[in-house]
Amino acid sequence: MHEPADMTRWQGRIDAEEGAAGKRWHQVVQPLAPDRTGPAGQGVALLGFACDAGVARNHGRTGAKAGPAAIRRVLANMPVRRCTAIADAGDVQCDDDALEPAQQALSDAITALLQRGYLPLVMGGGHEIAFGSFGGLAQHVASVENMPRIGVINLDAHFDLRMAERASSGTPFRQIAEDCARRGWPFKYCCLGISDFANTQALFDRARQFGVRWLLDEEMHIGRLEQVQTMVAAFLEEVDHVYLTICLDVLPAAQAPGVSAPAARGVPLEVVEPVVDLVANSGKLRLADVAELNPGYDIDHRTARVAARLLTRIAERAGH
Numbered sequence: 001m002h003e004p005a006d007m008t009r010w011q012g013r014i015d016a017e018e019g020a021a022g023k024r025w026h027q028v029v030q031p032l033a034p035d036r037t038g039p040a041g042q043g044v045a046l047l048g049f050a051c052d053a054g055v056a057r058n059h060g061r062t063g064a065k066a067g068p069a070a071i072r073r074v075l076a077n078m079p080v081r082r083c084t085a086i087a088d089a090g091d092v093q094c095d096d097d098a099l100e101p102a103q104q105a106l107s108d109a110i111t112a113l114l115q116r117g118y119l120p121l122v123m124g125g126g127h128e129i130a131f132g133s134f135g136g137l138a139q140h141v142a143s144v145e146n147m148p149r150i151g152v153i154n155l156d157a158h159f160d161l162r163m164a165e166r167a168s169s170g171t172p173f174r175q176i177a178e179d180c181a182r183r184g185w186p187f188k189y190c191c192l193g194i195s196d197f198a199n200t201q202a203l204f205d206r207a208r209q210f211g212v213r214w215l216l217d218e219e220m221h222i223g224r225l226e227q228v229q230t231m232v233a234a235f236l237e238e239v240d241h242v243y244l245t246i247c248l249d250v251l252p253a254a255q256a257p258g259v260s261a262p263a264a265r266g267v268p269l270e271v272v273e274p275v276v277d278l279v280a281n282s283g284k285l286r287l288a289d290v291a292e293l294n295p296g297y298d299i300d301h302r303t304a305r306v307a308a309r310l311l312t313r314i315a316e317r318a319g320h
């Protein structure tokens with residue numbers, strides 16, 4: 001289920017004439033076995049969640065299983081700057097419909113990375129990744145604190161609070177809410193970029209019932225950036241640990257065509273990036289992931305490029 005890093009995938013351009021200042025990620029990335037007993041480390045640990053089961057169960061367009069490999073291909077050529085400690089912890093693979101054991105394996109791998117001091121950057125996979133990601137952070141934090149204040153910040157066109165009987169890419173934050181209730185923890189969920197036209201009334205009602213803080217896509221244009229930042233900063237004040245999750249369908253379809261459900265409007269990168277920077281600079285970011293990349297629908301690798309750009313931004317601000 002958990003496959004070690006395949007370092008032969010890290011191929012890219014070599015600018016030997018530039019010396020150390022010409023280095024790219026493929027020249028510095030190191031393989032990492034994510035077991036709890038390994039030595040403490042620092043920097044970012046990349047981890048893939050190769051999974052189609054969540055999107056398939058949610059009646060979407062499958063193909064997200066190929067997401068981690070597509071993102072690594074773009075990351076390989078990223079210039080090395082502020083973040084120099086980059087590890088690849090391999091991929092958790094979901095076989096066919098075996099979603100629940102794959103999510104548990106993802107949680108365990110993330111917990112191990114957190115225990116050893118890494119900032120895990122996880123690459124989906126559909127948004128069912130979020131239940132596994134949160135579980136990994138929860139397991140880690142529960143071992144050191146009784147009543148942690150964990151904030152979940154989701155950049156997404158969708159609430160993903162569905163009540164479906166089986167877990168899917170549409171249910172993770174409802175599952176996280178239930179997990180928090182079981183643990184006696186507050187559920188602090190901030191959802192940024194919600195489309196009024198891609199969520200039913202039932203989902204808005206549930207969001208209200210769970211005390212979710214949200215902004216609509218139409219409230220997140222560049223002219224309102226200051227108000228958006230004020231809202232996110234207020235949410236950050238209320239929590240000690242942050243899990244940031246980015247559903248790539250929050251972006252306009254032109255910037256992120258390679259997803260299951262492309263956005264008719266979306267939140268442009270010029271707003272998404274300052275929000276991500278605010279979170280990454282907060283000192284509270286413990287874990288981040290990107291979800292829903294479907295390389296089969298990606299034009300010119302646009303969506304993979306956005307995913308890699310966002311992960312690199314996070315690594316440069318929080319991963320050292």
Ligand SMILES: N=CN[C@@H](CCC(=O)O)C(=O)O
Binds near residue numbers: 126171
């Ligand atoms: N993770 C995606 N969730 C969306 C998908 C919407 C769609 O496929 O149209 C949801 O369930 O609402």
Ligand SMILES: [Mn+2]
Binds near residue numbers: 156157158247249250
């Ligand atoms: Mn979405």
Ligand SMILES: [Mn+2]
Binds near residue numbers: 127156158160247
């Ligand atoms: Mn989502």
